[in-house]
Amino acid sequence: MERLASRVILSSGIGRVFLAMLAGALAVLAQAPFFVILAPFVSFTLLVWLIDGATGRAGAGMIRRRLPAFMIGWWFGFGYFLAGLWWLGAAFLVEADEFAWLMPLGIIGLPAFLAVYFGFATLVARLFWSEGAGRICALAASFGLFEWLRAFLFTGFPWNAIGYAVMPVPLLMQSAGAIGLWAVTTLAVFVFATPALFGTRRGLVPGVAFALVLAAAHVGYGAFVLSRPAPAALDPALPIRIVQPVIDQAKKLDDAERGRIFEEHLALSAAAPAEGRPKPKIIVWPETSIPFILTLNPDALVRIADVLEDGQVLIAGAVRSEDAGPGLPPRYYNSVYVIDDRGQIVAAADKVHLVPFGEYLPFESLLQEAGLQALAASMPGGYSSAPAHQPLTLPGGKVFYPLICYEAIFPDEIEATTATTDALLNITNDGWFGKTPGPFQHFHQAQLRAVETGLPLIRVANTGVSAVVTARGDVVDGLQLDAKGFVDVDLPAKEPRPIPHPWQTRGFLIGCALMLLIALYTRKQST
Structure with a gap:
């Protein structure tokens, strides 16, 4: 494991780019309809090691020093969204004579844009990076925050949020009812990335112990909820x-x-x-x-x-x-x-929430002059919200x-x-x-x-x-x-939920802040 970690950390050039893309694409196998839960363990382990090696040249400017960490996340994200959203191309073939030429916008342009979120996630995580379990905290918190931002920036598109990977069946869905999708996403990234500690050994015991506690709590809470009596059926039935x-x-x-x-x-x-x-x-x-x-x-x-x-x-x-x-x-x-x-x-x-380019055109007057119209709207101008x-x-x-x-x-x-x-x-x-x-x-x-x-x-x-x-x-x-x-x-x-959604979001943000503080502390301890 240490030898493999070393090879990934020291990888370079096109091989490094390909490995990042492959790791991202592999993670999609944990989403519907496949639910291969082991896939993101491999993906995020590789991502941690790739970030370990994402160091800028000595004496380079601030942007150039940070760029390798951003690009690793971007290539990882591009692989993830390309493999997870390729099927969008089918929509452009319904009226192929009019829209087929736009297919690259859907299957390449959108993944390239969404990958920016993952790029910033790895960039921010690298700012808190250390050699032990603290870097796993940094990666989890940063991914959680940028997955949350993906839900509403630029109209939002939180498709295939990473947290869905650990909720394939009702037993494993109940955590979302207690702490919300974004907290589940954050903790899922921590668990997925923990095997990377076996490659560098530092922080192995506390990191693995915390991951096991999270996994047990996730399964245990689901079993607890499902063991309770189901709410009474409607009377009369509807x-x-x-x-x-x-x-x-x-x-x-x-x-x-x-x-x-x-x-x-x-x-x-x-x-x-x-x-x-x-x-x-x-x-x-x-x-x-x-x-x-x-x-x-x-x-x-x-x-x-x-x-x-x-x-x-x-x-x-x-x-x-x-x-x-x-x-x-x-x-x-x-x-x-x-x-x-x-x-x-x-x-x-x-x-209320229309699909950009599908149901309406952003910058409508400009794009209509270029001959574009909304893909799914059969009337001029598209839909209003x-x-x-x-x-x-x-x-x-x-x-x-x-x-x-x-x-x-x-x-x-x-x-x-x-x-x-x-x-x-x-x-x-x-x-x-x-x-x-x-x-x-x-x-x-x-x-x-x-x-x-x-x-x-x-x-x-x-x-x-x-x-x-x-x-x-x-x-x-x-x-x-x-x-x-x-x-x-x-x-x-x-069936009433124990914690209202606004409080779940506040708890998620506080949890991310605590994880980043832990990462910062371990970084200072290692220097």
Whole structure:
């Protein structure tokens, strides 16, 4: 182990770059759908040794002295995000004649940008570097902080946060409910990087001991939570139907297919439940499942009323238009409607966090002059965003908190609590990404939001993965990728969480500060 560490530390040139990229790419194997938990142990061990050797030339300026540490993190991050996000390229092929030339922006440009966060993480960690376990503290705290910053800087994109790697199953998800994703991410990096101590020996005993305590606490807390009695089922039960139509994305964009697509959704909604199951009270369709502007098509509302039986409610994703004023083009919103059995829209909410370049163009006037338009928005100018999340109050009083598409990956933006909300509702259309890891990664991240909030999750996707998830992260029932059909299931009960999210974030920041202080102390002790 010491010989291997020495070779990595002393590596140079293209071999060093390749090793950093390979280590980053390997770490993605711990994310959905693979969950190879051993992969990041190798990745972060190599990263520690690479940082050990990331020293600038003697007498160089401040930037040049720090640049090697930044570049190691950047190459590690580039490998991580390239391997974890390559499937984004599938979206550019849906309308290949118009967007295929932009594919490098998605599969190379975005990873190159996101890798900057990892570059700064290793740079900051190197400032606190020492020869013992203190450097593991520095790396963990720095990665935790920059993963947290990745969630909101430049609109945010916390996809495949490192902490998800240690939460593949409900037993290992419960820590997120207690301390939050970012604290789990920080502690996960510490555990993943601890084997590097075997290569240099200094700080081995305290470092390994702390890592073992963290791992035991992670598993033990999960076992404790799952051993407690589950919350009592709702009385009366609330039967829900989730509809997964599996509509090819190219057909969704075809005007000639819109009527057939609408009727296909209605047919799945009207199908008889399995023997012994009651008829659903709530039927849920995916994001943009209504293939036209509903308020401009009153006949569609009549058709919905014809299909819904007394007391049934339809929740469906749709594009909503709004008059912007005289002489101005209408504004469009990616929305969700609640429609009752009389065909009346009784509640609605618009998407708040839009996808840059997918649903709107940053620097719109400049980029439109260059011939660009938003990838997933079929109308000029793309979508407008709502100012705030609007909970949906259903007939009967239940309150659902809507998360449209990738809004489910932003834990810090979800304000739903068990005191005011009965369930999270995530509607999405992952049909853009085909049979790739993307839809599985998306589902796994949404699944964790249920555990963090203590609320059951109703997730409905056009092509999958669709499921109803309990507040403890268990999948009650669902449909896998490309499985056309519906599932009828009773809404699970909610379960209060011990620590509110704002306090979890404060605790995470205090913990990172303490780890950096430990790293600083050990650095001073070694000099």
